[in-house]
Amino acid sequence: MDDLDKRILDILQQEYPLSINPYNDIAIEVGITELEVINRIRKLKENGIIRRxxxxxxxxxxxxxxxxxxxxxxxxxxxxxxxxxxxxxEVTHNYIRNHKYNLWFTLTASSPEKINGIIAQLEDLAQIKVYSMPAKRLYKIRVALEMGDV
Amino acid sequence: MVLEDKEKKILEFIQGDIPLVANPFQELAKSLDISEAEVIAKIKKWQDSGVIRRFGAVLRHQKAGYNTNAMVAWLVNDKMTDEIGEIMAEHPRVSHCYLREVPQDFRYNLFTMIHATSQDDLAEIIAHLSKVTNVKEYNILQSVKELKKTSLKYV
Known part of the structure; x- marks a missing residue:
């Protein structure tokens, strides 16, 4: 990953040009050809850096x-x-973490009742106690990370 | 939100990985018998209304150089949560910041996801956040293993 890749990644994350030819717009901005932009993005996908x-x-x-x-x-x-x-x-993320509470997962469903129902089922099926920690306030969610810091 | 059939198709399409071609919206537009400009206008409308939080590349942080990530839960006095939550949220390496209802024996109520390039970098970010917010009690919940990571399909 070179500086140009990082610049393309910043653009792709933060100001993806919503146009008919987005990669041509990026090409003009960074000063290479559209084909080169697409090839660089393809490599970033192949390397697993870009998920989607x-x-x-x-x-x-x-x-x-x-x-x-x-x-x-x-x-x-x-x-x-x-x-x-x-x-x-409905479980989108699940991690083992270094704490007494060692299994952490997120649940998403169309109502709080459905969430509670799924929790009850999981407790029963897996024979565990599940502690739900719903958000009371949201201060920030998933903003792109600057590639210049890497 | 009530969606028409064509809207559903567009939403379905953009929830996945759009094709890496010069005209990524061309085929979809053709299949829906509308113009590419109409597809794009719809996406922009959803961006403005907040249905789409962000349009663009979704990275695997680990592979992009942010290989040390932690969920840090902070013990914040109830009266201070908004003020401190906003300060934490401003930090560029904090991707998520939530105040949560927590079990009594856990206590740490303000959750942040922090992305760092090394253990030293992570320790520095945490020390900085602790200093600027004056929150001294926190728990660093580092992931030992990722067991699942997917995105939910909404249509």
Whole structure:
């Protein structure tokens, strides 16, 4: 990844040109050809740096609710419990973290009642206690990271 | 939000990975029998109304050089949460900042996701945030293992 790649990544993250020929717009801005822009982006995708290019949808405006859940799971049960939790499509993220509460996952569904229902099912199926930590206030959500800092 | 069929198709399309070609909206527009400009206008409308939070590249932070990430939960006095939440949110390496309802034995109520380039960088960011907010009690919840990471499909 060179400086030009980083510049393209910043543009792709923060000011993707919504036009008929977006990569031509970027080409003009950074001073290379459209084909070169596309080839560089293709490489960034192949290397796994770019997950995808598209829209990040606001769950709330689509009527969805979400919560962060934590659980205390014995180490020898983690794989088994994670399998049960991950099987739910409503679970979007799941991590083992270094705390007494060692399993942390996020749940998104169309109503708080549905979320509670899923939690009850998971508790029953995985034989765990799930602590839900819904957001009371949102101060910031997922802004692009500057590539110049890397 | 009530969507017409064509709107649903557009939303479905942009929720995925749009094709890496010179005219990424051309094929979709053709299949819907509308112009590319109409597709783009729709996307812009959703951006303005907040349905689309951001349009563009979604990165794998780890591979993009931010290989040390942590969820840091801070113990903040209830009266100070908005003020401190706003300060934390301003930091460019904080991608998420939420005040949460937490179980009594957890206590740390303000959650931040911090992205760093090394353990030293992470420690520096946390020390800085602690200093500028005067929040001394916090818990660094570093991920030991990623078990799942996907995005939800809304249509």
């Amino acid at each position: 290019i598209g829209a990040v949808i606001d769950a709330k405006s689509m009527g969805f609710h979400s919560t962060l859940c934590a659980s205390i799971v014995k180490n020898d049960r983690i794989e088994e419990v994670a399998k049960i939790i991950n099987a739910r499509t």
